[in-house]
Structure formats: C-alpha cells, structure tokens
Amino acid sequence: MPKRKRKSANGNVRVSSSRKTGLFFSTIMPLILTGLILFCLGFLTMMAYRNLTASSFFEAKDIQIIGAEQLSVSDVERIVRTEMIGKTVWNANLDLIKQQLEKEPMIKSAIVSRKLPDGITVRITERKPKFIARIAESYFWIDEEARILKKATDDQVKENVILLGLEERDGDKNKQRVTLADKMYAEFSQVGLLNRIRAFNLSNLYEPKVIVEDSGEAVTVILARENFGYSLRKALEVLDGRGQEIESIISQGGYLIVRFKKV
Numbered sequence: 001m002p003k004r005k006r007k008s009a010n011g012n013v014r015v016s017s018s019r020k021t022g023l024f025f026s027t028i029m030p031l032i033l034t035g036l037i038l039f040c041l042g043f044l045t046m047m048a049y050r051n052l053t054a055s056s057f058f059e060a061k062d063i064q065i066i067g068a069e070q071l072s073v074s075d076v077e078r079i080v081r082t083e084m085i086g087k088t089v090w091n092a093n094l095d096l097i098k099q100q101l102e103k104e105p106m107i108k109s110a111i112v113s114r115k116l117p118d119g120i121t122v123r124i125t126e127r128k129p130k131f132i133a134r135i136a137e138s139y140f141w142i143d144e145e146a147r148i149l150k151k152a153t154d155d156q157v158k159e160n161v162i163l164l165g166l167e168e169r170d171g172d173k174n175k176q177r178v179t180l181a182d183k184m185y186a187e188f189s190q191v192g193l194l195n196r197i198r199a200f201n202l203s204n205l206y207e208p209k210v211i212v213e214d215s216g217e218a219v220t221v222i223l224a225r226e227n228f229g230y231s232l233r234k235a236l237e238v239l240d241g242r243g244q245e246i247e248s249i250i251s252q253g254g255y256l257i258v259r260f261k262k263v
Helices: 017-053 072-085 092-101 154-159 170-192 230-240
Strands: 060-067 107-113 119-126 131-135 137-140 148-151 162-164 199-203 209-214 217-223 248-254 255-260
Touching: 017 092, 060 072, 072 092, 072 119, 092 107, 092 119, 137 154, 162 170, 170 199, 170 230, 209 230, 217 230, 230 248
Parallel strands: 060 119, 131 162, 162 199, 217 248
Antiparallel strands: 107 119, 131 137, 137 148, 199 209, 209 217, 248 255
C-alpha cells in the first residue's frame, strides 16, 4: 500500500528531509554546475583572447601615412608608435591615436584604421600655410582660420608679405583679418602691385593699411575697404621716388591725403 503523507499538527503536509535532499541534487545542483562551467569557459575564452590579441602576430609592423606633404612622415609615425606602446594592432586605441594626431598644429583632421594583422593606416588632412603673421614680436605661419602653424624663418619673413595687427586671443576677428588679407592679396596680384608691398596692417578692420617701400623707406598707405588695387595705384603715383619725404598717404574714394615727414 502507498505510504500516507504525514500531516503536522496544524494540518500541513510535511516534506521529508530525504525528499528535500533529492530536490536539491536534482534541480539546484545542476544549475550551480552549469553556472560554474559557463564561468570557466568564459574565463578561458577571455584569457585566450588576451593572449591572442597581445601576440606578436598582431604587432604593428606596417604603419602607412597618407596625406603628409608638409609634415615629416617619420614625425607622424612617431606619434602613432608612441600611442601604441604595449599594444598591438588588434587592441590599439584608434580614437586616442586620432586625438593625439589632431593636437599637432599642422594636422587639421586624421582618420586612423586597422589593417589586420599587422598594419595601421593614417590619413591626414594638413592645414595650409596662408600668411606669415607677426604675433607678440615673433613671426609665424598661419592658416585661413588664423591658427598658428609653425615659426617662420628669417628668409621667409624677408621674402613674403607680412600680416600685422593680429591679436593673441581674438580668434574671430583674426579670421576676419585673414579673409580680408586674402582678398587684398588677390587684388594686388591681379594688378601687378604685390611686389611693392611689404606688409598688411589690419589692426583696424575698417581702415586697412599696407606698408610699401619707396626710396629705401617704409611708407604707410591707408586704403578704402573696396577697390584696393585702384586705391593703392593712385597712392603709388604720388609716392613714386618721394619715400624719404612722405610718411603716409590716405587713398580713399579717389581722394588722396598726403602726410609729410617732419623735417
């Protein structure tokens, strides 16, 4: 005959201890074992992954630099290799390499990609030097956004038109100055007067000035905001051969005002 289930004093059915033990081994223990097995497999997989990605098979042997025309390829490669110390191509932090490259003044943007198993490709867009500007008594190449790129050599300062009037911390106005200087440069080139100009002084955007040389002297010409070529030509006609007498000329709207040096 089947055994009757014992009831407790309050009428509930009692579960025997042997049945509790059987329930543990049949239900709970398999779950624990399964969890342990999965943990071990995960741990082993992680260790295998680490060993694989850190192996010499993925060591960076081929670093390709694309787009470096003014920059030295070796300098760009050195930045990449510095950020890859202790890393391989597989686990290299490409975003960090990109950030470090774009900290360089001459690099406008950089794209870094893997080329498994052992290559890194870097595509850079360089900033283009536009003018030599005098900033805080030193001369620097700047780009179209008025960003300082690199220091200019003495020979470069002598051979190029210099941009004066930039402010150290006024980026927006400096951009406007570069845009205006670019327009002036183009007009003077078109009318063949660029070789007479030593510098642009754009400290006042509403009163552009050029510094020209005549008779071995520097003379300031204040121009209108438009028709730069015409205004400068009229001033040079008056100045011709009189650089030692004339200090400055205002040439605006077809009218000339000449200021002579004090004797």
